[in-house]
Amino acid sequence: MTISSPGIGSNGLDVNAIVTKLVAVESQPITLLQSKSSKIQSTISSWGSLKSQLSTLQDAAASLLDKSTWAARTVSSSNSSAVAATVTSGALAGNYSVSVSQLAQSQTNSSASVTAGSAIGSAGRLDIQLGQWSGSTFTGGSAAAISVAVNATDTLTDIANRINNSKAGINASVVTSGGQDKLIVRGANTGASNGFQIQAFDDTGTAITDGSTGVGKLAYANHGSGIVGMGLSQAAKDSAATVDGVAVSSSTNQITGAVSGLTLNLQQVTTSPATVSVVADTATPTSKVNAFATAYNQLVSSIRTLTKYDPATKAAAALQGDSTATGLQTALRQIITGAGPSGGTYSRLSEVGLETQQDGTLKVNSTKLSAAMANSSNLEALFAANGGSSADNGIARRVRDFAMAANGTGGNVSSRTTNLQTALTRNNADITKMQDRIAVVQARLYKQYNTLDTNLTSLNSLSSLVTQQITTWNKSSS
Known part of the structure; x- marks a missing residue:
């Protein structure tokens, strides 16, 4: 008789299918751990969102503590x-x-007209000094005079360029009209102390007191007998x-x-x-109060969404039942609805237009807020008073301090996030250990069933041999 079984012998044993099913059974704890990791990660993401919104609220509250907000x-x-x-x-x-x-105004001088493009005709230099005129008397400033060289072949344009390049504190240009050029010089800055004197010297270094020819035409200085050289178009004033x-x-x-x-x-x-x-300026503090209310509402709405339970779908949000989240919500509500610092004109946010709604959010009553802005020092006190203790501090200061503490090292939000990260790391480590164990089990099963497949093949071969021998014996007996 042949030893037979489904998938045994020459038909082959489906080792892969058998091992896969057995490993799937062994891997069920990994699936549970992976599901747990996904849930922890979702919770971490939810807390990350709340932490970010809490920081936004902290910043909005801090802006109401800024003196410049109320002094605008x-x-x-x-x-x-x-x-x-x-x-x-x-x-x-x-x-x-x-x-x-x-x-x-700045000092402005203009020279006598010369033929356009003609040379000045004599060499020398111009010494330019800033200072102040009193009538025809010039008093130089603290800076030394700056010298500008003049060549006999220079045109007024050449001289203007050289003056501009000297950085002497005046600007020069040439105006051309009817074939005639005029040199125009202006002080770089306005003011009586930014006037200037221009003294002309010939090529031997001798002062030119005649302002009617050559380099002397470009002077503006008093040599004792009156101012010579260029005309004054505008005095520095x-x-x-x-x-x-x-x-x-x-x-x-x-x-x-x-x-x-x-x-x-x-x-x-x-x-x-x-x-x-x-x-x-009431627009600046009004916009910051509105920004504070908006940041608070976004945080409150997020907490409400993340902690709710939907009875229709029987689905719980990521932070449903999380005492840290609900505690955060409760603490903020107590600050917002609580009394302000004692002794102030305003004792509650509702009095200045920030009215708490049934869902916990704030609605800004612009009429009330506008009226309170007329008394900005008392409104500032309600938000920003620094009394040294929570009860004596302004409400925005309390919110800022609370948010800072919650998000800071060791705070409720930071601690919750840290604990979740630790749990996720531990859970992922368990998954890795389980996967390593399953890999060992899988290897062992493959070895066992491959050995079984080999042994069954050998047994089938032996069965065939025995059957043949029995048949031979039966024929011999006949």
């Missing part, structure tokens, strides 16, 4: 074409009467104005320091005073 100012002018202005945080609010009697009747001046057309934090930009002489108004 705006400025306007009743005659901006004559007097414009800029303002910095903390400038004293008020209306200022500004009259402009003179604009700052400071700007002059009055602010609330007080005289002020500047070497430029910008007046600073007359009113702390206010810069006046003078653009025209006025015939009647311009009113410059500095008022509190």
Whole structure:
């Protein structure tokens, strides 16, 4: 009789199928561990999202602690074409009467006309020095004069280029009209102290006192008998104005320091005073209060979504039942709905327009908030007071400190995330160990069933041999 069994002998034993099914049974714990890893990773991602939103809320709260938020100012002018202005945080609010009697200007000189493109005709040099004129008397500044060489063959254009390259504090150009050239020189800066003197010298170094010929035409200096050389088109002057009747001046057309934090930009002489108004900037703190409410609402909404249970689908969100998440929500709600620092005009956020809704979010009542902005110092105190203790601190300061602590090293959020990372690492290590064990089991099963397949083949061969022998014996007996 032949020894037979499905898949045995010459039909072959399906070792792969057998081992695969056995390994699948052994691997069921790995599937459970992998599912656990996915859940932990999802929880870590959820906490990462909350941590980011908590940081956003911290930043929004911190911006309400910034003094510049509440000290912001705006400025306007009743005659901006004559007097414009800029303002910095903390400038004293008020209306200022500004009259402009003179604009700052730079000194400008022009030479006598010469034939266009003709040479100056004599060699020498021009010594240029910055300083201040008082009538026909010049007082040099602290900087030494700068010398510009003049060749007899130089045209006015050559000389203008050399002056510009000398960096002497004046700018030169040539104006051509009707076949005639004129050298125009201007001070690089406005202001009475930025006037200039140009002394001419011949090629022996002797001062030229005759301003009618050669290099002398390009002088502008007083040699005792009056100013010689170029004509004066415009004298260097400071700007002059009055602010609330007080005289002020500047070497430029910008007046600073007359009113702390206010810069006046003078653009025209006025015939009647311009009113410059500095008022509190409510747009900046309003936008930051709104940003604070938005950041808080995003965080609260996320916590609510991540901790909910959907009875219809019987599905729990990633942080459903997570006491750290619900504790975070409770703590924030207590800060937001709690009383502000004692002794202030405003005691709760609802009084200034941040009203708590049924779902825990904040709704900004713009009418209330706008009214509170008129009393910005008390509104600032509600948000930013620094009383030294949580109860005496402003609400934004409490929120910032809470968020900073929760996200900081050892804080609730950071600790929760760290613990989850540790759990994930441990779980993944268990998966690796299990996979290593399964690999050993798989190798052993392959060896066993391959051996069984070989043995069955041998037994079938022996069975065939025995059957043949029995048949032979039966024939012999007959």
